[in-house]
Amino acid sequence: MRVMGVDPGLTRCGLSMVVGGTGRQLSMLQVDVVRTPPEMELAQRLLRVADAAEAWMDTHEPEVVAIERVFSQHNVRTAMATAQAGGVIALAAARRQIPVHFHTPSQVKAAVTGNGSADKAQVTAMVTRILGLAVAPKPADAADALALAICHCWRAPMLERMAKAEAMAERQRRMYEERLAQQRKAVIR
Incomplete structure (x- = not known):
């Protein structure tokens, strides 16, 4: 599975590409951080982030x-900027028919470190170890983008099994309700 991990942001947006092999084997293809200056107009900053993400999608497929x-942040402006950056990237993926999955920071931390409240240093250390990197990815946005890709590679099989189980339960519920309706009709006659 080839996963593009994104740590959205306007000032720094982390982008990564990770390939998942058999079991929990993973390898990093590329990681980078897209930067936009705070004094630049918002629409232009979003365009720069979207252009970079689209180039990655076209290159790495x-x-x-x-x-x-975006879960919760104390600074509403930061939360809005993060959500907007994530939104333009999700839109770029949707235009290419690439599925998009969102993971909360605690889900990512738990998947990578085993602790949903791990700090950035712990996440970076585990990303470095999991991917067998000689040097820790910097800045933290790069490590976070890699952590998102790792999280998805490891959670995707479980998410797929859960979706199948939910779909099967829904089919069985409908069949049961249809049988009940048929039995009620038979009793009324």
Whole structure:
């Protein structure tokens, strides 16, 4: 599975490409951080982020894009900017028919470190170890983008099994309701 991990942001947007092999084997193809200056107009900053993400998608052809879900932040402006950056990337993926999955920061931390409240240093250390990198990815946005891709590679099989189980349960519920309706009709006659 080829996963593009995205740590969205306007000032720094982390982009990564990870390939998942058999089991939990992973390898990094590329990681980078797109930067936009704060004094630049918002629309132009979003365009720069979207252009970079689209170039990555066209070059690496990911099977899925994993984006950090904006969960809660104390600074509303930062949360809005993060959500907007994630939104333009999700839109770029949707235009290419690439599935998009959102993961919360605690889901990513738990998947990578085993602790949903791990700090950035722990995440970076585990990303470095998991991917067998000689040097820790910097800045933290790069490590976070890699962590998102790793999280998705490891969570995707479980998410797929859950979706199949939910679909099967829904089919069985409908069949049961149809049988009940038929039995009620038979009793009324």
